[in-house]
Amino acid sequence: MSALAPTPRVLRFDTFDLDLRAGELRKHGAKLRLQGQPLQVLAILLESAGNLVTREELRSQLWPADTFVDFDHSLHNAIARIREALADSAETPRYIETLPRRGYRFIAQVEQVSPGASRTSSENGKEPGEKVTVPTTKTRPRLALAFTLLALVALASAFWLVRTGLRATSAGPRMRAIAVLPLQNLSGDPSQEYFTDGMTDELITDLAKVNALRVISRTSVMRYKGTKKSLPEIARELNVDGIVEGSVMRSGNRVRITAQLLQASTDQHLWAETYDRDLGDVLRLQSQVAQAIAQQVRAELTPQQQAQFRAVRPLNTDAYEPYLRGRYYLSNQFTLASSLKTAKSDFEESIQKDPSFAPAYSGLADSYVWLAFSGQGGLSPDRAYESAKEALNKALALDDSIGEAYDTLGLLSWRFEWDWDAAERHFNRAIALAPSYSCAHEDRAVFLSFLGRRAEALAEIAKSNAIDPGPSSAMAESASHYQMRDYEGLLEASRRGVASNPNEWTEHYNLAVAYAGTKKLLEAVYEYQKAVEMSGGNPDAAAGLAHVYAVIGRKPQAEKILHDLERKSKSAYISPYTFATIYASLGDKDKAFQLLEKAYREKSLDISWHLKADLRIDNLRSDPRFQDLLRRVGYPE
Secondary structure, three states: OOOOOOOOOEEEEOOEEEEOOOOEEEEOOEEEOOOHHHHHHHHHHHHOOOOEEEHHHHHHHHOOOOOOOOHHHHHHHHHHHHHHHHOOOOOOOOOEEEEOOOEEEEOOOOEEEOOOOOHHHHHOOOOOOOEEEOOOOOOHHHHHHHHHHHHHHHHHHHHHHHHHOOOOOOOOOOOOEEEEOOOEEOOOOHHHHHHHHHHHHHHHHHHOOOOOOEEOOHHHHHHHOOOOOOHHHHHHHHOOOEEEEEEEEEEOOEEEEEEEEEEOOOOEEEEEEEEEEEHHHHHHHHHHHHHHHHHHOOOOOOHHHHHHHHOOOOOOHHHHHHHHHHHHHHHHOOOOHHHHHHHHHHHHHHHHHOOOOHHHHHHHHHHHHHHHHHOOOOOOHHHHHHHHHHHHHHHHHHOOOOHHHHHHHHHHHHHHOOOHHHHHHHHHHHHHHOOOOHHHHHHHHHHHHHHOOHHHHHHHHHHHHHHOOOHHHHHHHHHHHHHOOOHHHHHHHHHHHHHHOOOOHHHHHHHHHHHHHOOOHHHHHHHHHHHHHHHOOOHHHHHHHHHHHHHOOOHHHHHHHHHHHHHHOOOOOOOHHHHHHHHHHOOOHHHHHHHHHHHHHHOOHHHHHHOOOOHHHHHHOOOHHHHHHHHHHOOOO
């Protein structure tokens, strides 16, 4: 019996040799800089050439379950580094093929040769020693010793990999539109969900500053949290070229953010990066991630945008946590008074811990405004306005580049100050600073509708829908049709809104107004009832129901709503405008004008929102007193 041949330690493909014993990858005999986990991944793929190697198989061999590492992004980094070393392409692979969501396959021919074998003789088919084509069956146990040797090299490089990730040498394909999917919370603590969502929100906010890039809004991407949909399917629904995925891992005062950019149509990985920082440096970290993504999609940054990214101030970590909690409540539940009050308290805590933190003042202003808009915060317009304006002035004094603050300032100028020129100027400034900030486009669309500039309003709605094809943009579209008294358009938009967001009371309110405007009064009653029930008794929704009751001849029920609201107003603020609409519906014009005058003196929010469009007061419009009121308010012709 002949002696057993020595186990080969070199895997050869094309012009490359992988020496398992030495832990080296060589090209034409020259050593390449590939070490650690990327080298181990390559060895596994070569050994199973022609076969799928699943992500789970790679994880079980190289990333034990108890290892503190983000497996997905470490694997993506490793594959990307291998491709970089081999000059391979994810789009047109010569060596490594990606099977989306499953794993990878090495597609070139691989041979096992003896150590020291001459590449020249091998290429001529005259290599001394044994030459074996790698079988398609799995023989990974033979590599156990080799992996033990490679592990020593991996220990030296893994720390570097985790901290620095992959730095791509060239940008990917040019992209015009991207979506940042909700980052995953890998902290193992569900109570940190607000922190992870906050990181998603901040990344979107930073990217929204890039003028050459359309960035899908937070409200639209959050519906994909935990989704099973494929990336190409999500990309089609959002109409984007690229998808950013990632995760956040927090351990004490250390934060690790990983991000990857994928070609949306093919689910191919184009770039990945891991960032590991102290919590106090997280703002700079977020800015770096946003800049890296902008570079990868080849979006040109203006000098102003570059300056915005560079202008990152030191962060007081004690102030940042309550700020993120506040944004979490403000973003997720802005129509609920209880959540708005919680957000307000969180922003106040953030300011108390760091009086120089500008974003917290901007968030506090939003809380005051939305508490006033909700009609359930117990705030008079004067108090809400003064508090919001003071917070905004402080925010912009500290940082005048916050696009969100200018958007809120536009709302104040419109709804509180009745200064239409200033409102338009502030909305335009917000969009200039944050071109993909969907709220600014939505607010500007509704404002233009209010001014009667229909063509411009519809164009702004189209921009808003492109950035935010979700519920928020749908509500803005409904509001625009309301301001234009386009009840057929409102009916169509609000039906879509109810279908996509059936648990939001404002969608049912808009649909009720549309039914009332198109004379479908029984349908209006039903939708107003749902809006009142779902909102916990919103006064405006209740007044709308009273109006329809009066129109269809159910006067006692309308009067009951009036008396209930009068009792409620003794302990909580209700605008006199709300009562004016009910008295107008009941035919008491003198009382209605008396209350409209009171609302005018108080600068009620309802005056600036409803007076031109509200069908509940249509029976007052021919009265000279109404025309005088319009003139004094300064409504545009």
